[in-house]
Every structure is written in C-alpha cells, then in structure tokens.
Amino acid sequence: MWRGLPLVLAATAFCLSGQALADDAASPSAWLERMMTSLHAESYVGTFVLQREDRLDTIRVVHAAEDGGYRERLETLTGAEREIVRSVDRLSAIKGARGASSDGAQSPLGPAGAPVSLLEEHDLYALKIQGLDRVAGYPCTLVMARARDVLRYSHRYCLHVDSALPLLSELYDPRGKLLERLAFTDLELTDQIDESELEPTTDDAEYIEVRADRGHKKPQWDEDNGLGGWKFAELPPGFRAVAATERSLGNGDEVSRHFVLSDGLASVSVYVEPADGEKSFEGTTRAGATHAAARVMAGHQVTAVGDVPHATVQKVLGAVYYRGAAGE
Amino acid sequence: MKEQVTKSERLSALVDGETDDFETRRLIDELVKSEQDRIQWERYHLIGDSLRGGLRHTAPAHFRDDIRAALAAEPALQGEPRRASPRWLKPVAGTGVAAAVAMVTLVGMQMLGDRPGHEATPVAVESGTPAAEGDVQTASSGASGDDPAQVEGAESLDPRFARYLENHAELTGPGSSALGRVRYSVSEE
Numbered sequence: 001m002w003r004g005l006p007l008v009l010a011a012t013a014f015c016l017s018g019q020a021l022a023d024d025a026a027s028p029s030a031w032l033e034r035m036m037t038s039l040h041a042e043s044y045v046g047t048f049v050l051q052r053e054d055r056l057d058t059i060r061v062v063h064a065a066e067d068g069g070y071r072e073r074l075e076t077l078t079g080a081e082r083e084i085v086r087s088v089d090r091l092s093a094i095k096g097a098r099g100a101s102s103d104g105a106q107s108p109l110g111p112a113g114a115p116v117s118l119l120e121e122h123d124l125y126a127l128k129i130q131g132l133d134r135v136a137g138y139p140c141t142l143v144m145a146r147a148r149d150v151l152r153y154s155h156r157y158c159l160h161v162d163s164a165l166p167l168l169s170e171l172y173d174p175r176g177k178l179l180e181r182l183a184f185t186d187l188e189l190t191d192q193i194d195e196s197e198l199e200p201t202t203d204d205a206e207y208i209e210v211r212a213d214r215g216h217k218k219p220q221w222d223e224d225n226g227l228g229g230w231k232f233a234e235l236p237p238g239f240r241a242v243a244a245t246e247r248s249l250g251n252g253d254e255v256s257r258h259f260v261l262s263d264g265l266a267s268v269s270v271y272v273e274p275a276d277g278e279k280s281f282e283g284t285t286r287a288g289a290t291h292a293a294a295r296v297m298a299g300h301q302v303t304a305v306g307d308v309p310h311a312t313v314q315k316v317l318g319a320v321y322y323r324g325a326a327g328e
Numbered sequence: 329m330k331e332q333v334t335k336s337e338r339l340s341a342l343v344d345g346e347t348d349d350f351e352t353r354r355l356i357d358e359l360v361k362s363e364q365d366r367i368q369w370e371r372y373h374l375i376g377d378s379l380r381g382g383l384r385h386t387a388p389a390h391f392r393d394d395i396r397a398a399l400a401a402e403p404a405l406q407g408e409p410r411r412a413s414p415r416w417l418k419p420v421a422g423t424g425v426a427a428a429v430a431m432v433t434l435v436g437m438q439m440l441g442d443r444p445g446h447e448a449t450p451v452a453v454e455s456g457t458p459a460a461e462g463d464v465q466t467a468s469s470g471a472s473g474d475d476p477a478q479v480e481g482a483e484s485l486d487p488r489f490a491r492y493l494e495n496h497a498e499l500t501g502p503g504s505s506a507l508g509r510v511r512y513s514v515s516e517e
Contacts, residue, residue, distance in 0.1 A: 049356050054343070058360055078366065135353075183353065185360050258495075269496040285486035290496070292489045303489070305496040 028127035031143045032116045032265070034164035035157060040070045040088075042165050045197065046136065046187035047077065052180050052288045064193035073198050083205040085198070115242055118264035124148050124238040125155075125265065133158050135167035136184040145265055150174040151236045151312045152266050153289060163189060171289050174309065179289040227257055229323045230272050236315045238263035261306075261316060268306030268316050275301045284310065298322035339368050 043065045050057045058077040063070060069089040076082045119125060130142035140158035147154045154176075158168035167187065171179040200207075226232070227244045235241075243260040256273040280301050284293040291313040294303040297320070304317040335358075341347050342355045359365050 047360065049360060051352075051356065056356065056359065077360075181352075183356065185357055267496075269492070271492055271495070281488050283486060283488075285489045287493055290493055292486075292492060294489065294492075303492045305489070305492045 026129070028129055028143050028145070029116065029119055031129070031141060031159055031164060032119070032127075032145070032157075035143075035159050035166055036116050038160075038164045039166075040068070041065050042163050042189060043191065043193050044165070044187055044189045045193070046184050048182055048184045050180070050182050051178075058185075062193060062197045064198060071198055073200065075201070081202070081204075083200055083202050084208060085200050085205050086208045088209075115262055116264055118238075118240065118242070118262055119145075121240075122238040122263070124152065124263060130156075132161075133168075136187040138167055138187065140167045147174065149237070150309060151315070152238070152263060152308055153179065155265050160189075165189070171307070173289075226323060227259070228272075230257060230259075231321060231323050232259075232261075232270075232316075232319045233321055235261060235319050236263075236312050239268065239312075239316065266306060266308045266312075268304055268308060268313065270316060270320060271301075271303045271305070272320070273301045273303075275299050284314070286310065293317045335365065336368065339365065 040063075043063060045062050047058060047060045050059065057079060060075045060077055061072060063072040069087070071087045072085075074084040074086070119127070124147065125145040126148055128144045128146070130144050133140055133142050135158050139161045141161055143157045143159060145155040153174075154172040156168075156170040156172070157166045159165065160167055165187075166182075167184045169180075169182045171181075173179050227246075232241060239261045240263075241259050242262045245258045245260075246256070256271055259270040259272075261268045261270065275296050280296045282295045284291070286292065290305065290307050291310045292303060292305040293310075293313045294301065295317060296302070300322070302317065302320050304313045304320070306313050306316065338347070338351070338355060342352060347355060
C-alpha cells in the first residue's frame with residue numbers, strides 16, 4: 001500500500017515546484033550564473049592544486065567575502081614560498097560584470113569576471129550538464145561549456161551542489177588538450193573567517209589592494225567616439241565590450257584606459273596607454289593559457305591580454321582603432 | 329615493493345600526460361599528501377626535461393633547505409629588522425610605500441550597456457567532451473587560418489608583458505578572479 005507513496009510525493013513536489021522552474025534552475029547557464037555569483041559571495045578556507053602543462057602547484061587559500069568585495073590570503077605550499085594578501089572592494093570585484101543600467105555602482109549582476117548572460121546572445125559554446133561528481137569531499141555538478149570554434153577555449157567546471165562554488169575548473173584548447181586544471185583538494189565553507197587567518201605570516205608577503213576611487217567618474221563612452229577616441233571595429237564573434245575604465249597604476253599619475261571584452265566566459269583585456277618612447281614594444285607572448293599581443297598606434301601602446309587562443313588576442317588587437325581625439 | 333613500483337609507474341604516466349582524468353585527480357590528491365611522491369614527481373620531470381634537451385628553471389626539491397643552511401652559516405645582519413605589516417592593508421599614499429604593495433585604483437569605470445551584438449558564426453559540430461573529441465573544425469570564417477595547437481607551444485613569457493598579464497588576471501581571471509592572480513603568480517616566476 002505504501003509502495004506508491006514516494007512516487008506520489010515526488011509527483012506532488014514536482015507539480016509544486018513547476019516544470020519550468022526546475023528546468024531553468026538545473027540548466028547549465030543557470031549553474032554558471034550561480035557560479036559567478038558564488039565566487040566572492042562565499043567565504044572559505046581550503047587548498048587547491050593548479051595543474052598547468054608540466055607543472056603542479058599547491059596553494060592554500062583563505063577567502064573572506066565582505067560587502068560585495070573580498071579579502072583573501074594565498075600561500076604556496078609547493079615550490080618557491082610565496083604569500084599574497086589581497087583586498088578587493090565591491091566596485092572592483094564587480095568589474096567585468098555587465099550592469100543592468102549604466103550605473104555600474106548600482107547594478108552588478110554579480111561579482112564576476114565575465115558576464116555569463118552574454119551566453120544568451122550567441123551559441124558559440126555548447127553547454128551541457130555532465131552529471132554529478134565529487135571533489136574535495138563535496139558533491140558537485142559537472143558543467144561543460146565546449147567551444148564551437150577555435151577562437152575560444154572550452155571550460156569545464158564541477159560546481160558545489162549547494163553553493164555553486166567551482167571546486168574544479170578546467171580549460172581545454174581547441175584540440176581537446178587540457179591547458180589548465182584547478183581543483184580543490186580540501187575545502188571548508190564557512191560563514192566566519194577568523195581575522196588572524198587573513199594576517200600575513202611572512203615578512204615577504206605580497207600585498208595587493210584593488211580599490212575604486214570614491215570620487216571615480218564615469219568615463220565618457222559612447223558609440224560614436226568610444227572612449228577618448230578609442231574604439232573597436234569588428235571583434236571576434238561573440239565578444240563585446242563589457243566594461244571601460246580609466247585607471248592609475250601604482251603611484252604614478254599616468255592614467256591608462258582599460259577595456260574588458262567578453263563572450264560570457266572568456267575575457268580579454270585591452271590596455272591603451274600613452275607610448276613611452278623606448279619602452280614601447282610590439283609582439284606577442286603567452287603564459288599558459290593566457291595570450292597577449294601588443295602594438296603601437298597613434299602614439300599609444302595598445303596591449304591585449306586574454307585567456308583565449310593566440311588568434312583571438314590578435315584579432316582583438318587588430319580591431320582596436322583610434323577614431324580621433326574628439327573626447328580629448 | 330610492488331606498491332612502490334606501481335606508484336612510480338603511475339607518477340611517470342602522470343608526467344607523460346598518459347593518465348585519464350580520474351587517475352590524474354587521484355594522483356594529484358596523493359601528491360599533495362606525500363612529500364616523497366612530490367620528490368619523485370619532480371625527479372621524473374627533470375629526467376623528461378633533460379631528455380628533451382633542456383632543463384626547467386624550477387628549483388630542486390631540496391633547494392630551499394640548502395638556502396636555509398647557507399643562510400644559517402652567515403653572520404647575523406646588523407640594523408633594524410624589517411617587520412611584517414601589522415594587521416590589514418593601509419591606504420597607499422605618497423611615495424613612501426612599501427615596495428611589496430601593489431595598488432590598483434580605478435579612477436573611472438563604466439559598465440557598458442547593450443549594443444548590437446556581433447554575428448555569431450558557430451563552426452564546429454557538437455561532440456563529446458573536449459578531451460574525447462578530435463580536432464575542432466577550422467573552417468571558420470572567423471579563424472585566421474592559424475593552427476592554434478601549433479601556436480600554443482610556440483612562445484614563452486615575454487617579461488615586457490608581465491604587468492599586463494598580472495592586471496588582467498587581477499581583475500578578470502576566469503573561473504575565479506580570486507584565483508586568477510595566483511594562476512599567473514605561481515607559474516611565471
């Protein structure tokens with residue numbers, strides 16, 4: 001008599017939740033959206049390994065989410081000793097996320113490196129749920145974003161079933177070769193990070209602080225003039241500009257322009273700075289899965305950097321042009 | 329003894345990229361836990377690198393201990409010892425800033441709104457996982473004819489790009505920008 005009860009309960013629950021809601025919540029894009037939100041919303045302590053070509057590094061991380069920004073301490077456990085202490089405020093943490101309005105301070109979709117919503121505008125990734133797995137002792141959902149062209153890498157994540165925190169993150173090149181794998185080996189999700197856990201433990205700790213100037217102004221970007229006369233012609237398919245900033249580096253007074261382009265998962269930065277005579281350079285380089293290319297044009301050093309194939313960075317760099325100093 | 333031989337073979341396979349995903353993850357877990365395994369793993373890399381005609385610039389496993397021993401033999405330094413910064417970061421101002429502090433200040437920022445999207449030109453037919461699939465089709469009008477697989481291994485880091493790579497990783501790291509920085513930092517020393 002009770003044999004059919006679970007089925008009835010399951011059917012009832014299904015009706016209550018609604019088919020559409022269930023489908024939407026379980027979709028790969030919904031998982032990726034949750035992942036981007038979770039990156040800085042969660043506080044955790046853990047150890048992860050970074051596999052990159054023939055190299056394997058182990059890093060301990062303490063990550064404390066705070067008011068939309070975060071503080072964290074990273075410490076290498078293998079190879080050269082290195083400790084990095086970072087503090088990123090809310091405005092800086094959301095940089096790269098597309099705002100729903102023009103006011104970036106008010107409308108982040110999430111503290112993300114790439115606005116996943118852009119994936120709705122193209123089908124250059126084949127998104128797929130690949131089932132459940134287990135990483136660092138936690139159950140996680142495997143989400144594959146397989147690139148459909150050679151201008152971007154394929155991404156695979158295993159997202160914690162509750163928080164959507166990426167416990168495993170992988171990048172594959174267009175031939176299916178693994179470029180990078182980042183995986184937690186142990187992890188403790190927590191609501192409270194002890195202040196002492198964020199304190200540097202060595203004299204040689206490297207400090208990084210990312211702050212949006214309180215009096216920051218909105219750069220004058222418009223379709224005709226771009227930003228300060230700098231615009232993009234035809235970008236690689238799927239990519240579009242999602243953020244434009246004017247920034248100062250270090251303690252210098254020099255202001256450079258920084259554009260972030262994204263296809264929803266991959267990001268490419270474009271830096272435009274006044275050319276500095278002998279220091280100007282042109283060429284290409286790479287570090288693991290990150291490629292960069294530079295050229296000098298209109299008296300400026302223009303450098304594109306992205307976690308995308310060489311050809312994509314070159315195309316982005318080739319798309320940059322100077323329309324004229326209408327805004328300068 | 330048999331177990332040791334088996335572990336060595338497995339580590340060797342890992343170094344040669346001949347392990348599948350599951351085995352790779354399991355070996356990584358074991359490497360994290362075992363100093364002996366890491367030393368073995370490092371040794372296999374050195375062997376492989378030397379056979380391929382070049383050695384990496386990675387310090388050997390005992391390098392740190394050797395340095396410490398050498399430093400211990402040195403006479404003590406005179407003068408005021410440098411202290412770790414107390415508590416959290418202080419605002420950076422003026423030029424008297426500790427060299428270790430990297431400050432990135434956004435003086436202007438705008439999230440760009442909607443504008444006409446670019447034409448998407450999918451070029452490859454969906455198949456299985458990247459690791460299982462063959463070459464992705466390259467008949468893309470968007471592709472320049474470059475063979476990405478050849479280009480990937482063609483270059484090494486040009487130090488003139490270093491600060492750009494760091495800044496990019498800092499603010500737009502994929503997967504986790506929290507980890508973006510360390511992706512660069514620990515791998516390109």
